[in-house]
Amino acid sequence: MFSEFSNIHVDYQSGQQEFWTGRKTTFGIEPQYWYQHILCGSLKTIEDHKTLDFGILGYACDEGVKRNHGRLGALEGPKAIREKLAKLPLHFQDKSVIDYGNIICTNNDLESCQNTFSIAISKLVEKSIFPIALGGGHDIAYAHYKGLKKVFPKKRIGIINFDAHFDLRPLETSPNSGTPFYQILSEFLEKGEKIDYFAIGIQKQSNTKQLFEIAEMFNVDFVLSDMCSNSKEVIQTLQLKLKQIITANDYLYLTIDMDGFSSAYASGVSAPSPLGFDPKFVYLILDFILKSKKVISCDIAELNPKYDQNQQTASLAAKLVDFIVMQSYY
Numbered sequence: 164m165f166s167e168f169s170n171i172h173v174d175y176q177s178g179q180q181e182f183w184t185g186r187k188t189t190f191g192i193e194p195q196y197w198y199q200h201i202l203c204g205s206l207k208t209i210e211d212h213k214t215l216d217f218g219i220l221g222y223a224c225d226e227g228v229k230r231n232h233g234r235l236g237a238l239e240g241p242k243a244i245r246e247k248l249a250k251l252p253l254h255f256q257d258k259s260v261i262d263y264g265n266i267i268c269t270n271n272d273l274e275s276c277q278n279t280f281s282i283a284i285s286k287l288v289e290k291s292i293f294p295i296a297l298g299g300g301h302d303i304a305y306a307h308y309k310g311l312k313k314v315f316p317k318k319r320i321g322i323i324n325f326d327a328h329f330d331l332r333p334l335e336t337s338p339n340s341g342t343p344f345y346q347i348l349s350e351f352l353e354k355g356e357k358i359d360y361f362a363i364g365i366q367k368q369s370n371t372k373q374l375f376e377i378a379e380m381f382n383v384d385f386v387l388s389d390m391c392s393n394s395k396e397v398i399q400t401l402q403l404k405l406k407q408i409i410t411a412n413d414y415l416y417l418t419i420d421m422d423g424f425s426s427a428y429a430s431g432v433s434a435p436s437p438l439g440f441d442p443k444f445v446y447l448i449l450d451f452i453l454k455s456k457k458v459i460s461c462d463i464a465e466l467n468p469k470y471d472q473n474q475q476t477a478s479l480a481a482k483l484v485d486f487i488v489m490q491s492y493y
Contacts, residue, residue: 173279174269178203178219178262182242185250194256197485198249202261209263209286216258217488218292219245221265222280222462225433226273227302230339231332233433236469240480241265241297243431243468247481255489263287273338277306284310288460293491295484296462300340300433301330303464304418308347311416311460320459321359321412322347323405323452325445326420327366327388327436331377340433340465348381359408363401363448364388364423364440384408388423391440393447402451409455417452417461419445419483421476428479431471442479446486456492 183198194200201219204212221241228237245262266283268276280296284307287294296307304324311320322344324330331348332341344360351358362378362385378385384404390397409415422432425439452458463480471477 173272173275174267175206175264175279176267177205177207177264179264182245183249183262194253196249196253197251200253200256200260201249202259204261204263206263206283206286209290212261212290214259215261215290215292217260217295218287219260219262219295219297220283220287221297222276222299222303222306223265224268224273224276224299224302226268226271226276227300227338227340228433230273230337231341233340234467234470236467237298237300237433237465238268239468240299240466243466243471243474243477244297244463244480244484247474247477248484251481251485258488260488273302277302277338280306281310281313284460285313288314294460295487298462298464298466301326301418301420301464302338302340302343303462304330305338305343305346307418307460307462308416311414312351315414318413319357319411320414320416321408322361322416322418323408324360324362324418324420325364326362326423327364327369327434327439328420328422329362329365329370329374329378329383329385331374331381331383333377345377352381359384359411361385361404361408364391366436366438368438369434369436388438388440391444393441393444398447401448405448405452409452409457412457414459415452415455415457417458419461419463421463421465421480424479429476431467431469431476432465433467434465435470445483449486450490453487453490453492458491461487
């Protein structure tokens with residue numbers, strides 16, 4: 164597959180077992196932790212892989228964040244999530260997970276990194292492997308969605324985004340971490356396709372009036388952050404909205420921007436805010452979405468280890484990955 168990546172500014176590092184370490188256990192009773200269960204492989208030999216359930220793929224890139232004038236450091240996100248994930252107890256031995264390593268942005272060439280990542284996602288999905296992508300900036304979303312559409316060009320794939328931001332900035336000069344969903348919607352709508360984009364956790368103080376107008380223009384449905392509580396009434400109302408997008412689509416793409424969480428839980432992000440949602444809320448909604456059996460891929464974006472206090476954001480991101488694997492019906 165890497166013949167498709169010639170003459171572009173991107174590096175690839177396959178999955179490495181040495182990056183997965185954890186607590187020692189009594190011989191003969193393994194696996195007890197993720198690091199004892201995870202497999203490591205290369206996209207270069209993916210055609211030989213059989214009967215795999217989940218594939219972890221890193222998007223080591225924060226060029227999009229840089230272009231969007233954010234705090235740099237998200238390119239180290241995949242490494243930080245793996246370190247925390249490796250040490251988590253294992254509760255799903257019947258599901259196989261392979262680490263396919265990282266697509267790495269070089270020479271500030273975001274576009275080549277996105278193109279390469281898109282191809283990699285399509286290869287995983289073609290092999291019926293559920294991608295769990297680790298960012299990196301939220302520009303991962305444009306690449307991720309394009310990879311899915313390469314495999315399912317005639318299927319309707321809805322987008323559910325947990326995020327403080329719409330990421331609907333118009334593409335003026337070059338793409339960045341604030342433009343992915345504008346790129347997706349404008350590009351595919353031009354082709355006459357219908358795309359449902361549902362954003363959960365939008366903060367008014369983090370989005371301009373223009374962005375709300377663009378959301379209206381694209382018929383984007385959203386839930387404001389101050390409505391993201393754990394009350395029974397709020398959860399039921401949100402579930403009704405989610406049922407509509409679940410019913411209307413063949414598949415769902417799930418993306419989680421860590422800056423959607425309150426900075427009390429996620430300090431290590433490019434754009435922290437104290438006004439975000441909490442983990443329990445996200446777990447409740449994720450469980451409902453995954454039970455639809457329509458989620459075919461997901462990613463976690465904007466973890467910035469440079470600003471992470473006590474590695475709590477990386478720990479939360481790792482636990483989200485663990486939860487998705489345990490609850491997924493793909």
